[in-house]
Each structure stands twice: as C-alpha cells, then as structure tokens.
Amino acid sequence: xxxKTLFIVGPTASGKTALALQLAEELGGEIICxxxxxxxxxxxxxxxKPSKAERAHIAHYGLDLISPxxxxxxxxxxxxxxxxxxxxxxxxxxxxxVGGTGLYIDGLYYNxxxxxxxxxxxxxxxxxxxxxxxxxxxxxxxxxxxENSKNKRYLIRSIERGGELGGKGDPLPDSLIVGLLPERxxxxxxxxxxxxAMIAAGALEEAEQLFEHxxxxxxxxxxxxxxxxxxxxxxxxxVDSCLERFYLNDRQLSKxxxxxxxxxxxxxxxxxxxxxxxxxxxxxxx
RNA sequence: GCAGAGGUAGUGAAGCGGUCAAACACAACAGACUGUAAAUCUGUCGGCAUUCGCCUUCGAAGGUUCGAAUCCUUCCCUCUGCA
Numbered sequence: 588x589x590x591k592t593l594f595i596v597g598p599t600a601s602g603k604t605a606l607a608l609q610l611a612e613e614l615g616g617e618i619i620c621x622x623x624x625x626x627x628x629x630x631x632x633x634x635x636k637p638s639k640a641e642r643a644h645i646a647h648y649g650l651d652l653i654s655p656x657x658x659x660x661x662x663x664x665x666x667x668x669x670x671x672x673x674x675x676x677x678x679x680x681x682x683x684x685v686g687g688t689g690l691y692i693d694g695l696y697y698n699x700x701x702x703x704x705x706x707x708x709x710x711x712x713x714x715x716x717x718x719x720x721x722x723x724x725x726x727x728x729x730x731x732x733x734e735n736s737k738n739k740r741y742l743i744r745s746i747e748r749g750g751e752l753g754g755k756g757d758p759l760p761d762s763l764i765v766g767l768l769p770e771r772x773x774x775x776x777x778x779x780x781x782x783x784a785m786i787a788a789g790a791l792e793e794a795e796q797l798f799e800h801x802x803x804x805x806x807x808x809x810x811x812x813x814x815x816x817x818x819x820x821x822x823x824x825x826v827d828s829c830l831e832r833f834y835l836n837d838r839q840l841s842k843x844x845x846x847x848x849x850x851x852x853x854x855x856x857x858x859x860x861x862x863x864x865x866x867x868x869x870x871x872x873x
Numbered sequence: 874g875c876a877g878a879g880g881u882a883g884u885g886a887a888g889c890g891g892u893c894a895a896a897c898a899c900a901a902c903a904g905a906c907u908g909u910a911a912a913u914c915u916g917u918c919g920g921c922a923u924u925c926g927c928c929u930u931c932g933a934a935g936g937u938u939c940g941a942a943u944c945c946u947u948c949c950c951u952c953u954g955c956a
Contacts, residue, residue, distance in 0.1 A: 599911070622911080623909090623910060623911065623912080624911055634911080658908095658909070659908090659909085660908040660909070660910090661907070661908055661909090661910070662907085662908030663908070664908090665908085666908095687911075688910065688911075688912095689906085689910075690906075690907070690908090690910050690912095691910080693906095693907080694907070694908085697907090699907045699908095700907075701907060701908045702907075702908070703908045704908090705908080733905095733906085734905060734906075734915095735905055735906065735913085735914055735915070736914095736915090737914065737915060738905085738906085738913060738914035738915075739913085739914085740909075740912085740913050740914075741905090741906075741913075741914070744907090744908085744909095747908095748907085752907075753907035753908090754907080755907075806909070806912090809909085809910095809911070809912060810911045810912095811911055812911090813911095814911090835900085836911080837911080839911095840911050840912095841911095842902095842903095843906095843910090843911090843912095844911085846903085846904065846905080846906095847905090847906075847910090850905095850906095
C-alpha cells in the first residue's frame, strides 16, 4: 500500500521515539511529534524529548515551538501539522507522526473540525459559576449537555461552541496507524528506569529553572515530572517521595492514554517495537 | 514492670450504643474526552447476587443490651512517658 503518513501512538514510555527514529531512518522519513509537552522550549529532559543528535540526524517537527508560559492547543497543532505534512510529502518522504497526545493525533487523523470561538470575558464569568448554575444556564439556552456533564471545563467549552459538536471526517488518506503497547509490568519498569535516567540527566535542575523563571502555574508545569517535583523544589519533600509520585503520575497518564487509543479501531497494536517495525515494513511493501 | 495512647476495609484516617458495609483522602479498576489534553472529569471500589436483597467484617475471645466498630472483662500486638 502507498503509505505517506505513518502514525505511531501509544502510552508514555512505550518506546515510540526509538521506533520512530529507526523507521524514519529505514524508510527515509521525517518525524512530526504529536506531543503536548515537547512543544516547550527548554524542557528537554523531563519531557523525554528526542536528543539534539537524533534531531540532527532526522528532521523533527513540532518541537520547541513556544516558551513554557505560553498556550498551545489541539487546533493549532492540527493546523501546524498539516503544514509540516505537506512539506514532508513535497520532498517525497514519509511523514511519521509520533506521540501520545490522543487529541492531537485524532484531530489530525480524523480531520476534526475544531472551533476556537471563545470570549475571555464570558469564560471568566462562566468559570465563576457552579456546575448546577452552568446546567441551568445551558438549559435556558437549549444547549445540550456534553457527555462529561460534571466536568466544568467541558461545560464551558460546550457553551462557547454554542452546543455544537465538532465534526469528524474521514481518516487521513494514505496513512497507517500503529500502536505500541507493552505489557503493563514492562511499561511500569520502563517508567521507573526512565525516571532514574531523567534525574541523572539533569531533570531536577531543569524543573528548578522552569519554576524559577516561570513559576509553578504555567501551562508547561502540569506535566507529570514537574508536578511531582514541585514540592521538592519548594523544599517541602525529599527526592525519593517525589520520584514515587512521578512514577504514579506517569502510570496514571499511561492508563488514560491507553483508554483513549483503544477507541480507535484503525490502530494496529504491537507489544514490541520489533514486531511493529516488521509489520510496517511488510505493510509498506504490499 | 508501672503510666498513658492506640489497633477500623489495599493504605492513611473518621466514627465512639441504633439512621454503619462503615465518612473522607489516596491507591486500584473501568470509562469519558473535538482549540487547556502529560490536561480535565465520571463511575466502581468487603463478598455474593448485580433489581429487591443476602452474607461476612471494625486486633482475638467472651460478656452486657431488643440492638455494639462504639460499653465491660480477659488476652494478643504497636507506640510514647516513667522505670
């Protein structure tokens, strides 16, 4: 089959990056990172961003887009990624879209119609309301409740969209989507190993700098590592307890990612990178 | 050895005669997700039945009571103070 775009998805620490680099090399492709954390400049270690050397070797898109105090979004990613996709395809290369941010992946893969409409003042007003008040507000305006009817953030978004649901289109043409899913135990081990490696590589210093320059509440600080180590940087907890917290955060994240991706029946799942890689090669040959 | 404090569901921790299968938090498990998504939120969470409901629990064994996680007795552990 004619594969122009290869998606590689899966939970954190499943080995997506290594697989992507290998396949990009073998297939002559370039990599688009669909990851809501590696977009931040200066946060390299704790976000498990591909290294400088790796990026010098294979072209990467979607990295270091903004500073830690700036906002990004799934819609922006979709727009950006379409541009990168075109650039890669124009070179007659395969694009490898790699990441664990489900909404970014789906937005691109299913051609979501995002709706960015939102009014700063209205949002502030809505945020001051309770869940019940928001329900009433919506009932008054005949705006249907979203599935997550107890999630304030979703209620507000529903109102901002005027109750309209976004559109979902056909899957991106000429694309193949592969998922990496090691057994739970192996994934846990990998998360722990990676945690140690991150600390050794200076993730703590990175976190301290992030907090020092931007504070504790910026968008970038919500990632598992920074969230877990904020108490340490404030001298409220020791490294070991924060590290345990980090493993937990990452495990819980991986669980949510798996839940998200399970819904996509187009994904071909593999336990190991080796199997995934074999499959991709044979699928492309066909 | 004496004097205190305590032993509650996976963990922490409420409850201190009935409305207790037992608050709450965390963990766990399942799920949702369309411009914050590594975010945010929901459900379940002793066992069985999974509709009514039934059964076994609050260190152990007895006892008081119509009724006990809650009161009494003894015993077993843990921590603190004095020795």
